[in-house]
Each structure stands twice: as C-alpha cells, then as structure tokens.
Amino acid sequence: MSISHNKVTGAFALLDSLVRHNVEYIFGYPGGAILPIYDELYRWEKSGKIRHILSRHEQGSAHAADGYSRSTGKVGVCFATSGPGATNLVSGIATAQMDSVPLLLITGQVARPFIGTDAFQEVDIFGITLPIVKHSYVVRDPRNMSKIISEAFYIAQHGRPGPVLIDVPKDVGLEKFVYNPIDPGQVFLLGCRPFLKPNNKQIIKFIKLLENSSQPLLYVGGGSIISGAHQVIKELAVKFQIPITTTLMGKGIIDEKDDLSLGMLGMHGTAYANFAVSESDLLIALGARFDDRVTGKLDEFACNAQVIHIDIDPAEVGKNRIPQLAIIGDINNVLQDIMDYIENNQNILYTTDQTRSWRERIDLWKHQYPLLVPTNVNTLSSQEILSSLCIMEPNAYFTTDVGQHQMWAAQFLNVLPRHWISSAGLGTMGYGLPAAIGVQIAYPNEKVVCVSGDASFQMNLQELGTIAQYNLPIKIIIINNKWQGMVRQWQQAFYGERYSHSNMEKGSPNFIELAKSFGIAGFELTLRKDIDTILESFLNCNGPCLLDCKVTEDDNCYPMVAPGKSNAQMIGIIKQSKVTNSLLN
Known part of the structure; x- marks a missing residue:
C-alpha cells in the first residue's frame, strides 16, 4: 500500500x-x-x-x-x-x-x-x-x-x-x-555485537581433543536446528564416525535410522544414548544448554568426558558445566570453519579406527536395550500407533502437546529438520493444536499432524474453531488414556500411587462429537488390529479431522531417569534377551 x-x-x-x-x-x-x-x-x-x-x-x-x-x-x-x-x-x-x-x-x-x-x-x-x-x-x-x-x-x-x-x-x-519509514537492514544496535569466527587456536584445540578421544559423542540441541546446521553436523559425524544424540529440541538434526544416531537422551531418552553419554570421554555439545531433563544428576553427567561447548549464547557456556573448550558463535558457521580448516590441513592424527570398539559397544547397547513397542493383541499401545504413523507419514510436520504422548512421539517419530514442533523448555500443555495451525498456515500443501493427549487437548480445544474457519487440513491424533498420563506415572512411581486429581475420565467430552460440532470429521481407534486401516483412512481424509485413540490406561513411558539419579540409572529398561517380538522395526 x-x-x-x-x-x-x-x-x-x-x-x-x-x-x-x-x-x-x-x-x-x-x-x-x-x-x-x-x-x-x-x-x-x-x-x-x-x-x-x-x-x-x-x-x-x-x-x-x-x-x-x-x-x-x-x-x-x-x-x-x-x-x-x-x-x-x-x-x-x-x-x-x-x-x-x-x-x-x-x-x-x-x-x-x-x-x-x-x-x-x-x-x-x-x-x-x-x-x-x-x-x-x-x-x-x-x-x-x-x-x-x-x-x-x-x-x-x-x-x-x-x-x-x-x-x-x-x-x-x-x-x-x-512518516519516514525505515527498511530492514537499516538498523544496527550496539548491544547486538557481531560474532567472531573461531580462531586457529580454538580449532586446533578442538582437533587435539578429538585426536585424544576414543569415545566421542555429539550432543546436539535446538541451537543446531535454529542455525540450519544439520548438513555440516552430518559431515562432521560421518568423517570422524562420531555417534549423535539429540535433545528434545534437537530432533530432526539427523535421520534417526542412521547407524550413527542414538536418538534422544535424558529423562525419557533411549537407554543406549544415556549409556553412551555416561561412558563418553569427549562430549561435543552443539547448541545445547545442559538442561536438567537431559543431565539428570548434574555432577554425574558425562563425568568421564572432556567437554567442547559451541553455542551462540555466551550466557549458556559454563552455566551448568565448565567446558574444556568454549566457542561462541552460530553452530553452522563455526562448524563450517572447523571443517574447512580440517580439509586444508591433512596432518590430523585422528582415525576412525580409534572409535571402532566404541561404536561396536554402542551397537551392542542398541540391540540389548531397544525401544520397545508393546504388542499385546488385546491392548492398544500409544507406541505402536506412533510407530505406524511414522512409517505412513515420514515427511510430515509433527506438533505435540506435553506429557507421555510427547515423549513417545519423541522416541518413535523420525522427523526432518524443522518438522518437530514441541514445547520443550516450558512444557506447555495446550501448545500442540494452535502450533499446528501456525505450521499449516505456513505450509498449506504439506501434511501437518498434531499429536495430543486427552488432558492437553482440553487446554486449547477452542482452536478447533480456527481450524474450521480456515478449513485447515490438520490431522489431530488424541492419545486418550483418560488420565493426565505423565502426572499419573509420577504419582505411581514416586507418590505411593496416590492419584490426586489426575484422572480425566469424568467430565471429558466425546472428542468425535466435539469435532463434528465444528464441522470436523472424527475417527475412533480402539482395536490393535485396526491401527493401519484407520490411520490410513484418517490421514487421507480431505480437510481437518480428529482421531480418538483409546489406548491402554496404565501404560508408562520408559526408559525413565528418576529425579536426582544419573542417566545410567534408568528404570523400565529390559534386555532384548528377555523380550520376543517386541522390537521397533
């Protein structure tokens, strides 16, 4: 105008x-x-x-x-x-x-x-x-x-x-x-200083620490997603054969089917990621902030490791863990500079052979302690639903709410960069549905799936009106266990099974009829044998639709690191030798 x-x-x-x-x-x-x-x-x-x-x-x-x-x-x-x-x-x-x-x-x-x-x-x-x-x-x-x-x-x-x-x-x-308008690029604030490139001394120390390591691990957080560093991180990992574990915010930085991927670490991370961080001798933190849900008992987190911390925010470096090497800057730019230096200096002593036994050990943990999908023919498990969803929609954008379903989604959904949209630091129930609206507005022709829980969904269910008004083809999956699932799990584990105000059965709406009242199609899933059939119909439905999944009520999200425990002290992990026909394919 x-x-x-x-x-x-x-x-x-x-x-x-x-x-x-x-x-x-x-x-x-x-x-x-x-x-x-x-x-x-x-x-x-x-x-x-x-x-x-x-x-x-x-x-x-x-x-x-x-x-x-x-x-x-x-x-x-x-x-x-x-x-x-x-x-x-x-x-x-x-x-x-x-x-x-x-x-x-x-x-x-x-x-x-x-x-x-x-x-x-x-x-x-x-x-x-x-x-x-x-x-x-x-x-x-x-x-x-x-x-x-x-x-x-x-x-x-x-x-x-x-x-x-x-x-x-x-x-x-x-x-x-x-009116005298100011265009983009015409403002520079003295308080917002430009970031310096890493100097050769820092890069050489990075390489020396790597050369002296036989059990390195890349610990990748949300800052790497923000900087668009997925490609250079993959190059670094492949060149030096370094395994990668991510935070909840770092999901999407690597294909989790890759041999080098360990999935998510922390309170509900994979057993093999938590074992790896506990045994690592060099932890390379990229855009991660050593959050308490990641570290568990802080003084036992990667306690045998030297730490390299690369982050754009100087306030995060040394806040929870003092690193042996700190580099302040954009993750993508810093790693590109390091990789360029390495390409131009071929006298590096590091060889992938020095980590061979480390990778073999991690592979053994992966086989011994896999993520499990309950396959009881008489029950409907959230894990199996999400595993099937991942297979059917590998390129979808996924938003989540907060709770057990969020952690199961983090464990079983393999996502692309910027395709994982979840409230991590604040853990905001009611986030998933409106966040899906923003994603669908940005990408009107892409598949957007909101994974919610019956308790979280009721926090902002009024946004069905916005979805209906703009006919946004969002697919909403409600993992309905009739509880505030994570609250119930903690009450069971740490509060003597005193389930104080965590049951949501009384007063909950009929979600399918609720969706229909907004002109949104509704589906129900109650039997395990119907997972693939109903998911396919639901995902291929024209326009917005909702799927109410009546899952097992008392299922718990494992592995789990109890408060005050180290990451190696997980509960709920089972060796493969004791389990049959329960592995995620």
Missing part, C-alpha cells in the same frame, strides 16, 4: 513496517485498545498485502505464531488487545523464550493519558513480561514506530532468537504524523 498523504497514523506505520519486513501472516484477536490497528489492518488485508488469522484465544494466537516461526525460521507475529488480551499471551511468550523462538508480540494499551490510572483493561504488560522476553517497548511517540519495529525484528533474530513485545497505546495508533 502506497503512502498517499504526507501524514499517516501510527497504525499505518505499524502495518507498513510489518509488510516491509515481509510479514505475510498475523495471528491475533481484536479488542478495544487495539481497534485502531485492526481498523488499519482491514484496509491492508483488502489490498492483499497481509493476512490475519483469527484465533479463539490469545494464547492460541501466540502458540500459532510460535509454530509458524519454528517451522519456517521466520519471525512469528501476534496481535492482542490490552488487559486480559495481553495477559493471555504470557504462557505463549514464556514458551517462546524458553525454546528460543523469534516472536513479535504487539499488544494494544490504553491511551497515553490513562496509563497508570487503572483504566478499563489496563495492565502493565511491559512489566509483567519483562523476565520472559528478549526485549520490550512501549511506543510513546508514533514517529518512533518504524524504528521500533525494525529494531524488534533485528533483536528477535540476532544471536539466540527470542520474543520481543511492543505495547502500543490506543491514541498512538490514531495519531497522525509525517
């Missing part, structure tokens, strides 16, 4: 700045204080420059913008009004902050003269969100709008990504002024 007058409103400047930053979609919900912006948005949508996706709850808007961002690598944009509209974003903002997702959250605010008077729907959203944003603004002067938007995009994406909040008083959106 061209600027036809010398003076424009603050709302115009905001929309124009978003379009200049190539924003295609906004997820949001209108309200009184943000109406000037929505009124301007009406005209921009009419011109075809931008599109707004109406959620049914502001938390849904934030999670949808988050899913859009994780799957595309772009900044997700979200609108909400003042007061409860803004506070409803808080869980979504914290989710994005914990998982390093670049979001731009624009909230309406009461007019400037009323700020601080406890006006109708006034809250200090700037102050409320201060600990959970990368940066935040209150726009006091509309002439600063374009500059603030440009800075916000820069901050959200620079270094370790994160959410940025911009609070816009109602009268700022209405005030007219002479």
Whole structure:
C-alpha cells in the first residue's frame, strides 16, 4: 500500500513496517485498545498485502505464531488487545523464550493519558513480561514506530532468537504524523555485537581433543536446528564416525535410522544414548544448554568426558558445566570453519579406527536395550500407533502437546529438520493444536499432524474453531488414556500411587462429537488390529479431522531417569534377551 498523504497514523506505520519486513501472516484477536490497528489492518488485508488469522484465544494466537516461526525460521507475529488480551499471551511468550523462538508480540494499551490510572483493561504488560522476553517497548511517540519495529525484528533474530513485545497505546495508533519509514537492514544496535569466527587456536584445540578421544559423542540441541546446521553436523559425524544424540529440541538434526544416531537422551531418552553419554570421554555439545531433563544428576553427567561447548549464547557456556573448550558463535558457521580448516590441513592424527570398539559397544547397547513397542493383541499401545504413523507419514510436520504422548512421539517419530514442533523448555500443555495451525498456515500443501493427549487437548480445544474457519487440513491424533498420563506415572512411581486429581475420565467430552460440532470429521481407534486401516483412512481424509485413540490406561513411558539419579540409572529398561517380538522395526 502506497503512502498517499504526507501524514499517516501510527497504525499505518505499524502495518507498513510489518509488510516491509515481509510479514505475510498475523495471528491475533481484536479488542478495544487495539481497534485502531485492526481498523488499519482491514484496509491492508483488502489490498492483499497481509493476512490475519483469527484465533479463539490469545494464547492460541501466540502458540500459532510460535509454530509458524519454528517451522519456517521466520519471525512469528501476534496481535492482542490490552488487559486480559495481553495477559493471555504470557504462557505463549514464556514458551517462546524458553525454546528460543523469534516472536513479535504487539499488544494494544490504553491511551497515553490513562496509563497508570487503572483504566478499563489496563495492565502493565511491559512489566509483567519483562523476565520472559528478549526485549520490550512501549511506543510513546508514533514517529518512533518504524524504528521500533525494525529494531524488534533485528533483536528477535540476532544471536539466540527470542520474543520481543511492543505495547502500543490506543491514541498512538490514531495519531497522525509525517512518516519516514525505515527498511530492514537499516538498523544496527550496539548491544547486538557481531560474532567472531573461531580462531586457529580454538580449532586446533578442538582437533587435539578429538585426536585424544576414543569415545566421542555429539550432543546436539535446538541451537543446531535454529542455525540450519544439520548438513555440516552430518559431515562432521560421518568423517570422524562420531555417534549423535539429540535433545528434545534437537530432533530432526539427523535421520534417526542412521547407524550413527542414538536418538534422544535424558529423562525419557533411549537407554543406549544415556549409556553412551555416561561412558563418553569427549562430549561435543552443539547448541545445547545442559538442561536438567537431559543431565539428570548434574555432577554425574558425562563425568568421564572432556567437554567442547559451541553455542551462540555466551550466557549458556559454563552455566551448568565448565567446558574444556568454549566457542561462541552460530553452530553452522563455526562448524563450517572447523571443517574447512580440517580439509586444508591433512596432518590430523585422528582415525576412525580409534572409535571402532566404541561404536561396536554402542551397537551392542542398541540391540540389548531397544525401544520397545508393546504388542499385546488385546491392548492398544500409544507406541505402536506412533510407530505406524511414522512409517505412513515420514515427511510430515509433527506438533505435540506435553506429557507421555510427547515423549513417545519423541522416541518413535523420525522427523526432518524443522518438522518437530514441541514445547520443550516450558512444557506447555495446550501448545500442540494452535502450533499446528501456525505450521499449516505456513505450509498449506504439506501434511501437518498434531499429536495430543486427552488432558492437553482440553487446554486449547477452542482452536478447533480456527481450524474450521480456515478449513485447515490438520490431522489431530488424541492419545486418550483418560488420565493426565505423565502426572499419573509420577504419582505411581514416586507418590505411593496416590492419584490426586489426575484422572480425566469424568467430565471429558466425546472428542468425535466435539469435532463434528465444528464441522470436523472424527475417527475412533480402539482395536490393535485396526491401527493401519484407520490411520490410513484418517490421514487421507480431505480437510481437518480428529482421531480418538483409546489406548491402554496404565501404560508408562520408559526408559525413565528418576529425579536426582544419573542417566545410567534408568528404570523400565529390559534386555532384548528377555523380550520376543517386541522390537521397533
């Protein structure tokens, strides 16, 4: 939209700045204080420059913008009004902050003269969100709008990504002024320093540590996904034959069917990944933060290993584990520099023979302690459903909620980079369904599957309305065990089987009838023999559809590292020699 007058409103400047930053979609919900912006948005949508996706709850808007961002690598944009509209974003903002997702959250605010008077729907959203944003603004002067938007995009994406909040008083959106737009690339902030390339001394130390290792392990986190480092990590792993284990956020960095892949490590990681990290003599951490769900008892985590830590955020290096070598920078760029140095210096003493016995030992663990799929003919297991789903949809985008189903999905779904969309750090129930909306909006022609639990699904089930309104062909699988599954498992294991308020059977809706009330097709799966047939019909259904899987109620997610225990002290692992016909093919 061209600027036809010398003076424009603050709302115009905001929309124009978003379009200049190539924003295609906004997820949001209108309200009184943000109406000037929505009124301007009406005209921009009419011109075809931008599109707004109406959620049914502001938390849904934030999670949808988050899913859009994780799957595309772009900044997700979200609108909400003042007061409860803004506070409803808080869980979504914290989710994005914990998982390093670049979001731009624009909230309406009461007019400037009323700020601080406890006006109708006034809250200090700037102050409320201060600990959970990368940066935040209150726009006091509309002439600063374009500059603030440009800075916000820069901050959200620079270094370790994160959410940025911009609070816009109602009268700022209405005030007219002479507009001087700022285009992308015209803003540079002194506080956002460029990252230096690793120097030769660091690279040589990296190589020396590798040369002295006979049991190296790559420990790969979400920072590697964010940097797009999957190709160079694969090259490093293959060249030196180093096994790879990933965090929940690092899923997709490698094909988990690859011989070098150990899957996920940590509390519900594979037994062989946890054994490997416990026995490793060199741990190469790439974009990972030594989270407590990964490390277990911290002082026993990789206690025999030298540590190389490469991360873009200096605050993470040495926070939980002091490394022998630290390199600050973008994972992809740092590893490319290391690989280039190695290619140009052929006098490296490392040979793949020195890790042969290590890899053979890991292969033995893989055969001794595989991930198990229960195959009791009389029960329906979540693991078998997800295993079949993975075979049928190897290229799909998967979103999840939080709980047992999330961990089973992490164990049994083999995904491509940026095809795994899950709340990891905050563990936000209700995330999966709205996140799937953001992914499907980004990729309208791709298969998007939301794996949820019956408890998690009820957190944000109102977003079925958004799916119905835009006819988004999202496939929703509910792993329905009638419980808050992970809570029940912990109550069973650590709280004397006192199941305090974790049963969800009473009061739960008929999920199929609920879906139908929104015009969404519904399927039910109750028998093991029907898994493949019903999954195929469900996945090939035109438009959105929901599958209610009535799985075993008391099944637990194993392996499991109990709180305060080391990763090698897992419960629920069984040697293959004691199990027949139970392996994941």
